[in-house]
Amino acid sequence: MSDDPASSSPSPFDAMLCFDVYAANLAFGRVYKPLLDPLGLTYPQFLVMLSLWMADGQSVGRIGETLGLDSSTLTPLIKRLEGASLVTRLRDTRDERRVLVSLTPQGAALKSEADRVLTCVTRNTGLESETARQLREQLRQLRRALQQPLKG
Template sequence: MNHSAPPPLDDQLCYAIYSAGIAIQRTYKPWLDALGLTYPQYLVLNLLWAEDGQLVGRLAERLALESSTLTPLLQRLEAAGLVNRTRDPANARQVIVALTDAGRAMQQKAGCLGAALLEASGQSPEALNALNDKVRTLRNDIYSAIGGWGPGAPAPEADQQS
């Protein structure tokens, strides 16, 4: 094993990606605050806007979270009137999460987040899409190498959203 010192933090890809994620979340924060959402809640709603009526386990898998971590977040979204949670009639141990009318309407209100990122980054939509493709490929390659994605371990599907 090589015991040399790691490169300076600013030279490490992991830190660049991590801190860019924080910068993006800080860019989104004023808009999310106005919508009454946290960033993780926004991510859940994005998954439901793409495919409504998903199992909690599926949402957790897509977000690389444990279901037990996701449950309190879903409870808050339900208390806010944005989603409903119901038992799956085919398997009562599973819970289906579906958007309410207010949750569906939130999609239009959240449309400003992409514009905020474009403005704050000074990048073109094409440049951000290319970067997104590269980062997604890196993520998928890493998960393939380490045996899976999140608690459920399957690799992510080709997610097309930025």
């Protein structure tokens, strides 16, 4: 037993849901990094690619809505993906304010690797599929609640 009084008192982090979410996010990052490094992708870039693998040729705005990112965050990510020859960006001919993002053949070819990454990460959570589904729904409820105006 430790004589350090700090070790015997409860941690303020024990009651902080936000800390557990933050710590889980960091743990996910540690799982994803060695899987995504060989693909040359960061986790946010991987999310953009997942969005495009679901529906190619999306506008930057649509991708941003899907991922909850604004264009000032998303545009540099997409430019790096373009620099890696994974996507192309073109102005929409019907509305030049919109930029459409499409997969290149090289970007489309990464999808099979992405499926492997997702399977590996899912396996590493240690959660049964129903438990994972329930947790996802609870986290979505939490996110929706936190997106509401602040209740002073």
